[in-house]
Amino acid sequence: MRPIQPVQCRNLHRFARFAFVLVLLPVASSAQKLELRVISSRPEMVTGNDVLIEAHIPSSDAGKRPIITLNGNDVTSVFHPAEATGALRGLVPGLGPGQNVIEIKVRKRSAQIAVINHPDTGPVFSGPHQKPFACQTEDNKLGPALDADCSAKTVVTYMYRSTDPIPANAMPLVFPGKLPPGFKAYDAGDPHPKDLAKTTTSQGKTVNYIVRVEKGTMNRAVYEIAFLHEPGQPLPTPWQSTPGWNGRIIYNFGGDCKAGYRQGVMLSAVSDMKESQGYATATSSLNIFGNNCDDVISAETLMMVKEHFIKQFGVPVHTIGEGGSGGSMQQHLIAQNYPGLLDGIMPGASFSDLTTVVTRVGDCSLLEQAFLAAKQPWTDDQKKAVSGYFSWGTCEHWMQGYAYDPTQKNHPDGHGFAQSAPCDKKVPEEEVYDPIKNPHGVRCSIYDNEVNIYGRDPKTGFARRPLDNVGVQYGLAAFNAGKITAEQFLELNEKAGGYDKDGRLIPARAEADPEALRIAYASGRVNTAAGDLGNIPIIDLRPYMDSIPDIHDQLRSFATRARLTSAHGNADNQVILTVPGPKEAMPMGLFKLLDPSSIYSIQSKEALRLMEVWLDKIDADQSAGSRARKVARNKPAELTDACFTDSGEKIAEDRFYGKPGRCNDLYPAYADPRIASGGPLAGDILKCQLKAVDNKDYTQPLNAGDLARLKAIFPQGVCDYRKPGVGQQGSPKPWQSY
Numbered sequence: 001m002r003p004i005q006p007v008q009c010r011n012l013h014r015f016a017r018f019a020f021v022l023v024l025l026p027v028a029s030s031a032q033k034l035e036l037r038v039i040s041s042r043p044e045m046v047t048g049n050d051v052l053i054e055a056h057i058p059s060s061d062a063g064k065r066p067i068i069t070l071n072g073n074d075v076t077s078v079f080h081p082a083e084a085t086g087a088l089r090g091l092v093p094g095l096g097p098g099q100n101v102i103e104i105k106v107r108k109r110s111a112q113i114a115v116i117n118h119p120d121t122g123p124v125f126s127g128p129h130q131k132p133f134a135c136q137t138e139d140n141k142l143g144p145a146l147d148a149d150c151s152a153k154t155v156v157t158y159m160y161r162s163t164d165p166i167p168a169n170a171m172p173l174v175f176p177g178k179l180p181p182g183f184k185a186y187d188a189g190d191p192h193p194k195d196l197a198k199t200t201t202s203q204g205k206t207v208n209y210i211v212r213v214e215k216g217t218m219n220r221a222v223y224e225i226a227f228l229h230e231p232g233q234p235l236p237t238p239w240q241s242t243p244g245w246n247g248r249i250i251y252n253f254g255g256d257c258k259a260g261y262r263q264g265v266m267l268s269a270v271s272d273m274k275e276s277q278g279y280a281t282a283t284s285s286l287n288i289f290g291n292n293c294d295d296v297i298s299a300e301t302l303m304m305v306k307e308h309f310i311k312q313f314g315v316p317v318h319t320i321g322e323g324g325s326g327g328s329m330q331q332h333l334i335a336q337n338y339p340g341l342l343d344g345i346m347p348g349a350s351f352s353d354l355t356t357v358v359t360r361v362g363d364c365s366l367l368e369q370a371f372l373a374a375k376q377p378w379t380d381d382q383k384k385a386v387s388g389y390f391s392w393g394t395c396e397h398w399m400q401g402y403a404y405d406p407t408q409k410n411h412p413d414g415h416g417f418a419q420s421a422p423c424d425k426k427v428p429e430e431e432v433y434d435p436i437k438n439p440h441g442v443r444c445s446i447y448d449n450e451v452n453i454y455g456r457d458p459k460t461g462f463a464r465r466p467l468d469n470v471g472v473q474y475g476l477a478a479f480n481a482g483k484i485t486a487e488q489f490l491e492l493n494e495k496a497g498g499y500d501k502d503g504r505l506i507p508a509r510a511e512a513d514p515e516a517l518r519i520a521y522a523s524g525r526v527n528t529a530a531g532d533l534g535n536i537p538i539i540d541l542r543p544y545m546d547s548i549p550d551i552h553d554q555l556r557s558f559a560t561r562a563r564l565t566s567a568h569g570n571a572d573n574q575v576i577l578t579v580p581g582p583k584e585a586m587p588m589g590l591f592k593l594l595d596p597s598s599i600y601s602i603q604s605k606e607a608l609r610l611m612e613v614w615l616d617k618i619d620a621d622q623s624a625g626s627r628a629r630k631v632a633r634n635k636p637a638e639l640t641d642a643c644f645t646d647s648g649e650k651i652a653e654d655r656f657y658g659k660p661g662r663c664n665d666l667y668p669a670y671a672d673p674r675i676a677s678g679g680p681l682a683g684d685i686l687k688c689q690l691k692a693v694d695n696k697d698y699t700q701p702l703n704a705g706d707l708a709r710l711k712a713i714f715p716q717g718v719c720d721y722r723k724p725g726v727g728q729q730g731s732p733k734p735w736q737s738y
Contacts, residue, residue: 032058036104036113039089039238039315041307042735043113047218048120048304049095052238052311053113055079055088055104066106070094075102080239089238091311120308121149122219126300127452127738130292132442133220134262134426140222140285141176142215150263154216158186158231161197161209161272172594174268182272186210188231201228201278202612205243211275213268218308219301221286224269225309228278236313246278248612249309249316251302251342253323253330254283256290257354257402257417259444262426264291273596273605280316282309289326293354294450295333295525296738302334302341318615320608324348325552329357332533332560337524339532339734344611346539348604349552352560353527355520356683358417358446359467362499362510363673364395365404365416367474369505370495372406376488385478386492388671393549395673402551404505417446418467419503435502445503447516452738453523454516460501466520468512468687469498471719477676480699486706493713512687517727523736526684529563530731535627537614537635538574539607543581543593543600544667550585554578554669555681558657562682567730572632576655578643578667579603599644610639643667657681678721685725690717 033056040052055068068076070092079090092102095117103112118124135150137143142152162184170181179185184193197209212229215222228244229235236242252269264285274281285291286301306319321331321342328347333354335342351357367386371378383392399405403416423432423444433441443462447454451463474496479489498510520526527533540560546553557576564571579599582592593600617634625633641655643663651662657669672683679685693711695702697718702710 034058034061034104034106034109034111036102036111038113038115040310041303044116045118045124045303046095046115047118047122047124047307048311049117050091050093050311051095051100051102051115051117052315053079053090053092053102054082055090057088057104057106061106061109064106066104068102068104070102071096071100082238083240091238120218120304121147121151122300122304124219124300124304125735125737126294126296129220130261130449132261132427132431134424136263136265136285136426137217137222139176139265140215140263142217142222150217150220152217152222154214157213157215158188159183159211159213159270160186160193161199161211161276162193162195163197164195166596172591174270176265176268178268180268180270180272183211183270186231199228199276199278201244201246201276202248202609203246203278205246205278207244209276211270213270218284219286219297219304220263221284221301221305222263222266223282223284223301223305223308224266225280225282225305226268226270226275227280227313228275238310238314241314244278245280245313247314247317248278249280249282249306249319250274250608251306251319251321252281252283252287253298253321253327254288254290255323255325255327255349256288257293257326257329257446258290258424259446259449260286260292260294260297261442261444262291262424264288273601274608277608280309280313282306287327287330289330289354292449293326293446295330295337295354296450296453298330299334299338299341303338306341317619318343318612320611320615321345322348322608325351326354329354332527333524335536335538336527336529336531336533337732337734337736339535342536344537344539344615346541346604346607346611348541349543349545350540350560351552351556352529352563352683353525354446355466355525356527356686357556359469359686360672360674360683361398361403361416362418362467363469363472363474364398365406365505366469366496366498367395367492367673368399369406369497370474370492373495374488374491376485376491378488382478382484382488385481385483386475386676387673388477388676389549389553390546390670391549394546394551394553397549397551404499404503406505416503418465418499420445420448420462421502450525453525454519457513462501464513464516464519465501466512466516466686467499467510468517469496470509470511471688471690471714471717472496472509472674472677472679473714473718474673474677476678476697477671482700486700486702490706490709490713493710512726514727517687517725520686521727521729522732524732524734526686526728527560527563528684528730528732529560529567531734534564534568534573535631536573537611537618537631539611539639540574540576541600541604541607542576542578544578545581546668546670548582548585550581553672554667555657555672555675558655558669559681559683561655562657562680563684566682568628570632572635573628575635575639576641577603577607578655578663580644580646599646599648602648603644610636614639678719680721685721685728687726688719688721689723689726690714691720692717 135145137152199209266285269281328350331345420443447463454464
């Protein structure tokens, strides 16, 4: 966690009498001023009625007794010298709602800091809670919810790693009530079991392989924290470390993407690969996009879980994010918009963000609508060329779960990102929106799920929407390459259409709300790669799945790289590693991918090792230069762009989209419908600026009638991708509240 700006000291005319039992004799420190710092969170975002404070006392006052108060009440006794620095740290209890003032006095000087306390049920900065909200504490094996905020009693259990071999068909994903492969329940009252394994941490400490698992609720989410610890031995504290925990946290972010209105079920944070090295692991049900696809709520929940960890167990040296698909979106956006929460990120099967992906996913449904209505026949190769993907099957894959599928008669109201219905089954059916029966019901589009951010359209009362395809010339690249005819090109764009307010297909193009466009960029919902995202290490580990086909296409890693380069002039902080992907569709393909013997798992472990080396070297770099320069120059020499063959051979070469190279030959990257329409690789334009139809833009012949027809299709003009998008701007302001 990066230091918070301290509050400076001020002189007093008279020093108050000492009135405390514990005698603190602080050692000399490097501090030049008397100051207090909040080290568990930002001062204005404290939760849970207590706060971890660090007091820095200058060397001139070493050995002098301080008095520390909370709102005028003496709390000196909760402060202790920290093991590593000697600075005084205290977990100050008893905060009242709202503002609280903590003050330290040493001789004739004092310093104080104001903190703002929030309930541990939230919200802090994500805006008003969703209603309704279904509790799932029982689904998470925590018993019935204790209140309307889905609180439950905190439960601590222990498990141990057995020396018994792991069954070959062991399930890699662990649901509540189950133990990870290779682990057994540990009873603290019994002697050590004969099959208890030992492990050596990344810090070289050999300990019994026993894992403490804490599960509770926070911010209406179910959280889990796990690390090596043997019952009966001291736990780590903010003052003193223990041999089991290596001082680092790996925070897991889950994938998928669905609207919320529910607490969600959480997968276990415990990982043999991470726990065995001494890492603490943590996650929560609201850090899984499949439970609530809102990165602001995810950031808020991460902040609160991390704050709780720090107050109980100490400040981590580093917090590293990991997770694939929807989990990668969270990491990129949190790093950009809420700097300091993550020190390094390891996105897998990555996407830059949600907002720009939704646009391209929606294009698949529009193309399918046009194909179904077309008089001209379309071959699979022509559909592929128009989509830009490895095959048209990628669009079909998107429509199966995340977009309106015109071929599915059993989904008359559509399903996916833009649709208002259906909601999760946990949302009572009678409360779900229906345009006729219940026009004021719960809407489960991605935009309505983020209504705190986008606000409401005053005309409809629904969330504002940045969804737009005005001026998009679908199939432009395919037409110019001679892969489709002029008639196909024209008919495709005549019949593509757009989406109505409920996300259903209509003949007219979709037009974005201008305010939603501004908000999407200004709030950081579009990952512009600005701000702190260029200042932290990124290891992008991608299993190649383009050819399955699968929605997790390699293009997305290059899109993020293009955005980093645009924002910072380079992408020196990002490393792209591509490994063989599963040869079959999910979920069986995923299980095989996560097998400990797979190349993906092997390289995940190596990437984590190198991430730790990278972060340690950055911390040790005391020379001049910006944070970005330090990140670039301290990258380990062996950590370079690379790909791996099926046999595990490493091919180290710089990765560039569409350029010659062994890796691009082995794992070619394709495009998407917007790139195939002339859009940029970065994919960060939600709504294009327009220009008049110009015959010079087409390499295939168009006669006068064709051009007239094209102008009728695009009366306002066509996309001019030489210009920034409408409302597009650079770096969003960090730490925004809603």
